Amino acid sequence: MKSPETESPDETGLAIKLDFAETKEGMMNKGHFLEAYIWIVILAGISFLLLVRPDLNAVRISSIVTFALVMFLTEIVSVSLPRGGGTVSVSFAVSLASIIALGPEATAWMSAIGSIRLKDLQGKIPLKIVLFNRAMLALVDGLAGMAYVAAGGKVGSFTFSRSFHALAVCAVCDAFLNVTLVALFIGLKEKKSPVYIWVSNIKQLMPNYVALAPVGLLVAIVYMAYGYIGITLFFAPLIVARYSFKRFLDMRQAYLETLRALAGALEARDEYTRGHSERVAAISTEIGKKLGLPLDKIELLEYVGFLHDVGKIGIRDSILRKPGILSAEEYAEMQKHSLFGAYIVSGISLLGAGAYWIKHHHEKYDGTGFPSNLSGTRIPIEARIISVADAYDAITSTRPYKRPMTYREALDELHRCSGAHFDPVVVSALEKAINDRVRVSPAPGVAN
Amino acid sequence: MPAELFTLALVGLLISEMFVLITLLLGPAESEVAFFGYTAFFSILGVFAELVGLGFWGRAQTFPQLFVCVVALYSLSPSQAIGAVVASRISASLVRVLLGCSTKRTIELDIALDHLGRLPGKASTDLSSTIMATLGEAKLWKGVSIQVTGAFIGYALAAGWIPWTPFTGLEVRRVTVVVCFLLVHWFLTGLDYCITYGASISRTALLFLGQLWAYGLILAVGSVFSLLITRIHLGPTALYAFLLYVALLSYALWLNLGVSETYKSTIEGLTCVIENRYRYMVGHGATVALLSAATARKLALSDKMVARVYWAAYVHDIGMLGINDELFDKETPLTYEEWLEMSRHVVEGYRLSTMIPFLSLCTAGPLYHHERYDGSGYPMGLKGRAIPLEARVVALADAYHSMIWPRPYRPARTHDEAVCEIKRLSGAWFDPGLTDVFIRVCDEFQRWGIDAFDRIYNIHNRC
Numbered sequence: 001m002k003s004p005e006t007e008s009p010d011e012t013g014l015a016i017k018l019d020f021a022e023t024k025e026g027m028m029n030k031g032h033f034l035e036a037y038i039w040i041v042i043l044a045g046i047s048f049l050l051l052v053r054p055d056l057n058a059v060r061i062s063s064i065v066t067f068a069l070v071m072f073l074t075e076i077v078s079v080s081l082p083r084g085g086g087t088v089s090v091s092f093a094v095s096l097a098s099i100i101a102l103g104p105e106a107t108a109w110m111s112a113i114g115s116i117r118l119k120d121l122q123g124k125i126p127l128k129i130v131l132f133n134r135a136m137l138a139l140v141d142g143l144a145g146m147a148y149v150a151a152g153g154k155v156g157s158f159t160f161s162r163s164f165h166a167l168a169v170c171a172v173c174d175a176f177l178n179v180t181l182v183a184l185f186i187g188l189k190e191k192k193s194p195v196y197i198w199v200s201n202i203k204q205l206m207p208n209y210v211a212l213a214p215v216g217l218l219v220a221i222v223y224m225a226y227g228y229i230g231i232t233l234f235f236a237p238l239i240v241a242r243y244s245f246k247r248f249l250d251m252r253q254a255y256l257e258t259l260r261a262l263a264g265a266l267e268a269r270d271e272y273t274r275g276h277s278e279r280v281a282a283i284s285t286e287i288g289k290k291l292g293l294p295l296d297k298i299e300l301l302e303y304v305g306f307l308h309d310v311g312k313i314g315i316r317d318s319i320l321r322k323p324g325i326l327s328a329e330e331y332a333e334m335q336k337h338s339l340f341g342a343y344i345v346s347g348i349s350l351l352g353a354g355a356y357w358i359k360h361h362h363e364k365y366d367g368t369g370f371p372s373n374l375s376g377t378r379i380p381i382e383a384r385i386i387s388v389a390d391a392y393d394a395i396t397s398t399r400p401y402k403r404p405m406t407y408r409e410a411l412d413e414l415h416r417c418s419g420a421h422f423d424p425v426v427v428s429a430l431e432k433a434i435n436d437r438v439r440v441s442p443a444p445g446v447a448n
Numbered sequence: 449m450p451a452e453l454f455t456l457a458l459v460g461l462l463i464s465e466m467f468v469l470i471t472l473l474l475g476p477a478e479s480e481v482a483f484f485g486y487t488a489f490f491s492i493l494g495v496f497a498e499l500v501g502l503g504f505w506g507r508a509q510t511f512p513q514l515f516v517c518v519v520a521l522y523s524l525s526p527s528q529a530i531g532a533v534v535a536s537r538i539s540a541s542l543v544r545v546l547l548g549c550s551t552k553r554t555i556e557l558d559i560a561l562d563h564l565g566r567l568p569g570k571a572s573t574d575l576s577s578t579i580m581a582t583l584g585e586a587k588l589w590k591g592v593s594i595q596v597t598g599a600f601i602g603y604a605l606a607a608g609w610i611p612w613t614p615f616t617g618l619e620v621r622r623v624t625v626v627v628c629f630l631l632v633h634w635f636l637t638g639l640d641y642c643i644t645y646g647a648s649i650s651r652t653a654l655l656f657l658g659q660l661w662a663y664g665l666i667l668a669v670g671s672v673f674s675l676l677i678t679r680i681h682l683g684p685t686a687l688y689a690f691l692l693y694v695a696l697l698s699y700a701l702w703l704n705l706g707v708s709e710t711y712k713s714t715i716e717g718l719t720c721v722i723e724n725r726y727r728y729m730v731g732h733g734a735t736v737a738l739l740s741a742a743t744a745r746k747l748a749l750s751d752k753m754v755a756r757v758y759w760a761a762y763v764h765d766i767g768m769l770g771i772n773d774e775l776f777d778k779e780t781p782l783t784y785e786e787w788l789e790m791s792r793h794v795v796e797g798y799r800l801s802t803m804i805p806f807l808s809l810c811t812a813g814p815l816y817h818h819e820r821y822d823g824s825g826y827p828m829g830l831k832g833r834a835i836p837l838e839a840r841v842v843a844l845a846d847a848y849h850s851m852i853w854p855r856p857y858r859p860a861r862t863h864d865e866a867v868c869e870i871k872r873l874s875g876a877w878f879d880p881g882l883t884d885v886f887i888r889v890c891d892e893f894q895r896w897g898i899d900a901f902d903r904i905y906n907i908h909n910r911c
Contacts, residue, residue, distance in 0.1 A: 211695070248703040254805060255707055259714070262803050266769070314721035316773045340721045347713030349706060 034188040038132050041181065045135020048142060049112060054105040058156075064106050067098045068114030070231060075117045078242075090242075091115060092174065092209060095141045096216030099170060100163075101223050103155040104145025112138035136181050144174035158221060171213045175205060200294075252350060256303060259348075263310050273309070276393055281305030283389035283430070284382075290429040291385070301382055304345070304354035308361050308386050311341030335370045338362050357382040361390065364421045384423040388414065388430055391422065407434060451644045451904075455586045458636075462593035465530075465600055472527040487531045490520050492691060494536025498543045499698040502705045507637075507659065507751050511666060513540050514633065517595060518670030521629055522622050523678050526603050533599055537592045545582045587906075594636040595629070602628030623671060630663050641748070645905065646888065651748035658750070711806035712759075719762060722769050726776045728855055729765070735898065737761040739845035740838075741907045742889045743882065753837075758907060759806075760813025760838040761845060767797025767814055779856045791826050794818055812836035817843050820877045832879075840879045844870065844886045847877070863894045 054064070071094040078090075094114070098107040115137045120130045149155065153166030179201045187194030223231055267273050284305040288298045312320060315337050319330045326334060342359035345351050360374060360383040367375030379387075395410040405413065411431055418427040473483065497512035504511065513536060520532035582588060602625035638656040642649055716734075723729040740761035744754040768776075771793050775786055782790065797814030801807040816830065816839030823831035835843075851866035861869075867887055874883035893901050 211699075244704060248707060251704065251707040255710060258804055262718075262800070265800070265803060311721065313718070313769060314724040316725050318773055340724070344714065344717035344721055347717050348710050350710060 034185070037184060037188055038128055041139070042128075042131050042135045045112070045131075045138045049108055049138055052105040052108055052142060054103065054109060059102050059106045063102055064098075064110045064113075066228060066231070067094060067102065067110045070094050071110070071114030072116065075115070090212055090215065093212040093216035093219060095144075095174070096167075096170065096213060097219035097223060099141070099145040099148050099155075100153070100158055100167075100217065100220035101156065104142050104149060107145045108138045108142030111141040132185075136178075140174060140177040140181065143177055144170050147173040156224065158217065158224070167213060167217065171209050175202065175209045179205065256350070259303070260306055263307050266310065266313050276397070277306045277309055279393045280308060280386065280389045283392060283433075284385050286433040287385045287389060287426060287429045288382070290433050291381070291426070293381070297382065300351060300354055301357075301385065303351060304357050304382070305386055305389065307345055307351075307354070308341060308358050308390065309337065310344055311337035311339065311358070314340040335362070339371055353380070354382075356380055357386060359383075361386040363387070365418075365423050366420050369421075379423075381423075381426075384426050388422050388426045391417075392430060454640065454643045455590050458590045458593040458597075458640075459586060461597055462589060465593075465596050468600070469527055469530050483528050483531055486520075486524055486528045487535045489691070490516060490532035491535035491539040493694070494538075494540045495543050496691075496694045496698040497536065498540035499702045501540075502544075502547070502702060508662065511662060513537065514630070514663075515666050515670050515673075517599075517629065518626050518666060519674045519677070521599055521602065521625050522671065522674035526599075530596060530599050533595050534592055537595055538588070541582060541588050541591070542579060545578055590640065594633055594640070597636065598629035598632035599625065601632050602626065619675075622674075626667060626671060626674075630667055634660070634663055645742075645745045645748075646892075647746050647748040655748045655750065708806065711804070715759070715763060715804065715806070719766055722766050725773065726768065728776075728853055729768070732849060732853070733762045733765060736764065736842065736845045736849050738898065738902060738905075738907060739849065739886075739889060739893060740841045742893070742901065742905045743841050743845070743886050745905055745907070746885050746889060747882075754907075756809050757813075757838045757841055760810035761842045762813075763801055763807060763810065764797065764813045764817045764842050764846065765793065766800055767793035767795065769800070770796035777856055781857065791818070794827050810838065812839050813842050815839070817846055819843065821879050822876050825877075835879075840882055841886070844878050844882060847873075848886070848890055863890070866890075 071091050074091045074094055091114075095107060095111055098110050102110070112134045115134065116130075119125055120133075148166050148170035151166035151169040153163045153170065179198055183194040183198035183201060186197050219231060263277060267275075267277055281302050282305075285298055285302045288301050293301070315334060319326065319334055322330070338359055338361060342355045345358055346355035348354075357380055360369075360372065360379050363369035363372065363374045363379045363383060364387075365376060365379070365384070367373050392410055392414060395405050395413055396407060398404050411427075411434065414422060414427050414430070418424040473480070493516050494513055497516045498509075501509040501512040516536050517533045520536070521529045523529075524532060605628055606621040606624040634656065638652055641647065641656070642652040719733045720730075723732060737758050741754050741758040744757040749757070772789060775782065775790055778786070794815055794817070798811055801811045801814050815827070816825075816835055819825035819828065819830045819835045819839060820843075821832060821835070821840070823829050848866050848870060851861045851869060852863060854860040867890060870878065870883060870887065870890075874880045878886075896904065
């Protein structure tokens with residue numbers, strides 16, 4: 001199960017449970033469809049719960065409460081994903097275990113109670129949303145449990161041959177329902193297409209479900225054989241896994257920050273280029289947003305934009321800082337910096353395809369660039385973006401061989417060269433971004 | 449060479465043990481289905497154990513896989529257990545190979561390298577030939593042999609074949625097998641370390657005595673775990689669900705590996721590109737690192753320390769980045785001011801290495817590698833043992849490698865001249881205790897060439 005941490009539309013998109021903790025006033029302008037949808041789900045959840053009361057002869061209340069408690073504890077050990085992706089917890093395993101061991105009706109009630117989080121209890125989330133989440137989970141887990149039974153699964157016992165396909169059906173149902181309900185919510189709220197949100201959610205969450213299904217199965221088996229003791233045995237490894245995952249995310253973040261600082265330090269030797277990479281990164285992300293690139297690409301673009309000139313540490317200062325025109329050999333040597341940068345970044349798996357963006361960030365739209373003479377749309381779009389951002393910052397800043405230009409002049413220059421050097425679409429996106437007064441801090445020495 | 453004889457002996461032992469195993473299998477009491485079932489199960493478990501182990505340092509990487517072997521030996525019949533041990537060991541090694549293949553760089557540089565400069569991540573070969581190469585490596589079979597020999601001796605003791613140990617009781621017999629397995633593994637691994645790296649016996653003994661606690665832990669946890677399993681009788685359902693559960697755990701632990709691999713790869717890339725500025729520097733960091741780590745191995749230092757020395761040596765000269773480029777091409781001797789400028793690279797390197805958390809323990813390499821044993825070095829004039837160990841080792845390796853490389857102001861010296869020079873300066877510039885060990889390393893480096901050297905010292909895998 002996942003839930004986002006912030007409200008801003010750029011970062012939700014991946015949600016199973018929702019909260020809008022940071023901005024309660026985000027509740028203000030919702031629109032009528034959304035209100036109606038929220039209340040429909042809440043009412044549906046309540047009526048579902050009332051309809052499917054568990055048979056208290058077959059299932060004890062203490063079991064339901066135990067599972068609910070376990071689910072509550074798994075929410076505490078949930079992990080926040082990077083890029084505002086929300087939180088991931090392993091509560092699906094608990095729901096599945098409860099479906100197998102206690103049955104769908106008990107699970108619906110259990111999920112409604114157990115899925116509550118500390119944040120909800122602390123009043124950080126609006127009450128409507130809290131109710132919405134509970135109702136949604138009760139519906140989702142209850143209906144998935146019914147799917148399990150309908151597909152032939154047995155409650156209270158499990159044999160691999162008979163019940164395995166029912167298990168698969170149940171997991172698929174759970175994922176499907178959960179993502180659908182949430183995608184509808186976000187789609188209505190952000191006025192975006194629910195289908196797009198649905199698809200990106202499913203892609204992100206499927207591995208989570210596939211990995212957790214066996215865990216849930218195991219918890220159910222041990223519970224059915226050994227009672228409460230069995231469940232406690234599984235907590236330790238889950239917590240280990242959670243801390244491992246959290247440590248991974250922290251280290252990943254620390255690594256990216258280190259890279260940033262390092263690249264900045266390497267650049268700061270030269271007063272002309274100090275801050276250049278920062279600005280190129282900022283400009284590139286603005287262009288990327290205007291062009292509607294997906295969020296993960298934009299985040300990557302920011303880091304790669306920061307690193308696009310890191311290859312220059314392999315070029316001698318006598319060439320880098322030469323005030324005059326470069327000779328042919330010097331120019332050839334200078335061209336190597338995109339290869340060097342690509343080489344360094346290609347070993348960084350976190351930055352994925354970013355190496356190619358750096359390699360080609362000096363290609364020209366008409367094919368006369370280096371190193372590979374790519375032209376037109378064969379150049380990766382991100383490389384085209386970095387190319388334009390790089391040129392814009394170079395034009396508007398002081399260099400040893402020329403004076404800076406105003407942004408008007410710079411845009412005119414870019415337009416003149418678009419088609420030959422730059423992609424016209426990217427240049428117009430930059431123009432739009434500038435005109436929208438996106439704050440791009442001027443380079444030192446720029447004249448306005 | 450003693451190392452090769454030892455390997456041959458172990459591989460021969462393994463082959464004879466396999467014959468015995470086949471004889472046992474052909475006997476009436478064994479079921480083939482169960483044998484292959486358990487072999488398959490434990491090979492998968494071996495894969496996950498390896499993934500989990502990759503999150504640890506050095507020798508500890510094999511401990512989860514040892515744990516799996518302990519479980520197998522405790523809970524299965526002899527032939528099944530030995531099959532399981534062999535399978536898990538082989539699949540664990542293949543996982544390592546696969547991971548090595550997947551972390552190759554996607555973009556290679558075609559910088560004209562006309563001299564020995566080993567670019568890290570070079571030569572990405574295809575998967576099948578790498579697997580064949582791994583399966584053909586004696587190292588793999590040596591490892592298998594050590595484990596299987598331990599198991600055999602354990603069974604022999606437990607079955608009372610050695611007359612003075614008539615152990616009775618099923619649990620006692622099982623524990624005997626496991627204890628024996630671990631003891632033999634510990635001893636033979638130590639012996640292997642001593643013979644392959646040429647470390648002195650006393651130092652190796654010290655290193656391995658320090659690891660006994662880990663073996664004890666594996667014994668304790670493994671026995672308890674196996675006891676639980678043999679009592680509870682989980683069916684195949686639960687077993688396979690357990691496997692996937694372990695997969696989840698090992699995935700989480702393996703992710704952490706990815707970040708340190710990323711640091712390593714970044715440092716290698718940065719160093720390589722920085723070195724490219726100066727024609728005579730390409731491959732310097734990598735080679736000095738190799739020599740230093742080999743010296744550390746010969747000193748039987750812990751794996752953590754070897755890794756520290758390796759990375760401290762790798763980045764010891766990145767401070768050159770902040771120095772004026774013309775100084776490096778100068779063919780005449782440096783003036784005093786120019787020499788001062790050059791010596792700034794020590795502080796620059798220190799500054800850069802403190803910015804990277806991965807190198808936080810390795811900053812002594814860049815900072816102190818120009819210190820001299822008699823205190824006349826720079827920047828701080830430290831004397832004797834006050835100089836950190838990494839820096840003393842790096843000083844030796846740096847001096848040697850610089851000498852056998854051409855420079856703008858002098859041609860390259862031969863290996864013998866370099867060794868002579870180092871001997872002459874031992875005690876004045878270099879730590880005399882380290883010099884002898886280092887010279888042995890140099891001789892091996894000269895004889896075997898860089899690729900064989902890296903393979904034998906097993907540095908790239910473990911650092």
